[in-house]
Amino acid sequence: MKIVKLLANLGYGSRREVERFLKAGIVTDTDGHVLGERDFPPHDQIRFQGEPLDQVSPLTIIVNKPDGYTCSKEDPDVTVYDLLPPRFEHRNPTLSPVGRLDKDTTGMLLMTDDGPLLHRIIHPKYNLGKVYHVTLDRPLEGHEKELFASGNLTLRNEGKPLLPAELEVLGEKEALITLHEGRYHQVRRMFAAAGNHVVALKRISIGGLKLPEDLEEGDWRIVTQAELDVLFGRVPAQG
Known part of the structure; x- marks a missing residue:
């Protein structure tokens, strides 16, 4: 995948915007060398404004949803996407809530761009x-x-x-x-x-995955493979 498409898929901007970012010199490698459209080092060696790139798909995150936030992008009020980096709303594939929480319901919300995973979590036959x-x-x-x-x-x-x-x-x-x-x-x-x-x-x-006690209301973090294993009961939960 070309670097322009990679950054666009991660939500950093449209392809045209990413091309401008490359020309402006804000996309570099870990040594600070400016990258162009024809350069493509390994994903973990690319920096955007000095910061590592977000994880490529599949990505699953856990959000501690506060009261008053909806789970729909189309809602005119504040949504769970307002709790995340703005680029997350524009990722391709889309980062979607796994079973929505009502506006006045708080707590554990999973979001993923992994369609098969989303299906497994919400389908009754998996009995999570x-x-x-x-x-x-x-x-x-x-x-x-x-x-x-x-x-x-x-x-x-x-x-x-x-x-x-x-x-x-x-x-x-x-x-x-x-x-x-x-x-x-x-x-x-x-x-x-x-x-x-x-x-x-x-x-x-x-399932077997609990809302982390150290995840403050309004915060989020990436779900690890070990936590996905706990979610589906492949390994016992700790504590």
Whole structure:
């Protein structure tokens, strides 16, 4: 792949813009030598304004999503892309959310440009449970665990019952709930069907991968191969 196409695919600019960057001398190698269109050292030896290039595809990142951010590029309000370097929005292939979180839901969001990986994470047959920490408006009444696990709960305006979900009570108004599918506003609608209201909702894990404790709200980082192995249960999670 030519250097112009490489930088354009990584979102640094259009091909024409990248050509101007090369002429301006801001693309160099590790020794500071200016690179031209015909130069193409190994990816890890290319520098853009003195910084190493982003990882080429496939790239998967984990974001600790704050409240108030949507997962759609088309949304006029702030989106999760505003938490990332601006060039990430223009990568080719596109960096997409793996199962969107609602605007007022926080926590673990995976984003990837790896289509097959995205499919494996969200497809029900791989059974990657998504765990959410729920804070409720009113105390739990005791019937919710059986209701959610029954496989008979049908949400309003839907005809197909939900898959069984697990509920772990943490306190009078707190619980963990594990879903095995992802319907629109599912957790909030489930508790509404049980006669309660969700005050706060945070996703804390997907499959075997937990939201890192050291990842501050609004921050992101690259997901390692070891973490992908944990995600799919190929190796046990640590801690």
